[in-house]
Amino acid sequence: MRILLVISSLGLGGAERNVSRMANFWAARGHVVTIVTLSADEDFYRLDQRVARHKLGVLVGSIGLLDALWRNAQRIARLRATIRQLAPEVVISFLDQTNVLALLAARRLNVPVIVSERTDPAVRPLKRVWRALRRVTYPHAACVVVQTSRAAAYFRDNEKVRTVVIPNAVERASFVLYSERILPRPNVMGIGRLAPEKGFDLLLRAFALVAAVHPQWSLFLVGDGAMRGELQRLANDLQVASRVTFLGSQQEVIALLAQADLFVLSSRFEGFPNALCEAMAIGRAVVAFDCPSGPGEIIRHGENGLLVPPEDVAKLAETLECLMRDPLLRNRLGERARDVVVRLGVEEIMARWEGLFRELTKESTRHAERPPH
Secondary structure (H helix, E strand, O other): OEEEEEEOOOOOOHHHHHHHHHHHHHHHOOOEEEEEEOOOOOOOOOOOOOOEEEEOOOOOOOOHHHHHHHHHHHHHHHHHHHHHHHOOOEEEEEOHHHHHHHHHHOOOOOOOEEEEOOOOOOOOOOOHHHHHHHHHHHHHOOEEEEOOHHHHHHHHHHHOOOEEEOOOOEOOOOOOOOOOOOOOOOEEEEEOOOOHHHOHHHHHHHHHHHHOOOOOOEEEEEEOOOOHHHHHHHHHHOOOHHHEEEEEOOOOHHHHHOOOOEEEEOOOOOOOOHHHHHHHHOOOEEEEEOOOOOHHHHOOEOOOEEEEOOOOHHHHHHHHHHHHOOHHHHHHHHHHHOOHHHHOEHHHHHHHHHHHHHHHHHHHHHHHHOOOO
């Protein structure tokens, strides 16, 4: 099939990483895969040489409403011309604002457009104008793909659109995980953008509550973002700065994660927590806030991980202390966590996507062949 993936950029991020993985998988299967980005920035993730790249270079900031309208009209026109040129059999667009632009660009081109939502819209609402545009455009999507049943319920109830739940795929680590950086053990690890929604301030506070009881443990935070300075100051104020290391953005996250003794997802809200799944896939013990949305659909509490009430720092600290002092519990949870690869393995998840492609292309063909009234 000719598959076109559309996203704003391929910079650092969960959606961007997933787009790269999907493109590489399908290219290796013999599909003709193209990634189109609105931005002209450099790609953060490695792509298979068989994946074609088109950088439109139209992701430029605007000044005022009229300028924003003009620039979005340009983006739609450039994207429409690219879709015409490439003649894909299916278009998959990622992230809400880009989804709106892709649907407008593909109007009347007789190609099914799947829009992929990566966050929970109930907890991360769009600005009013984009929310109105989403309400107008999403009914024209062939399908809205979401990652959790909670997000699916939102779109069915509020937008009245056809939805399908397809979580992110989890890769099995079937190779030797090597990192030039050797981390001291034992340690706790958190991974993600240093942004408010990831709740690393909550994790720091919880770690500070148990640090004195477990002086051999350290905390590593993998990722970067606008809150780095604020979080470093917080670690200093909590008197745990010597025990906390900010590793910044990393290409080989899994190799670092393999050196963790305990993984914590401290998010206030999620779309679908990739890092949590990756930690489970390589057999780490995991604990997560039961935030919207994702963790509660991945972790079976007490069986393959532990869930903590959202933003409850005291309960998180209590759970960390329990896991820190009980290596047998960590090992048991970590071993059982590996079953996430069975439930969310690459072959299983990508087969769902390809099944959706076949269904939608058949529908598109029937509509094209239908005689006019």
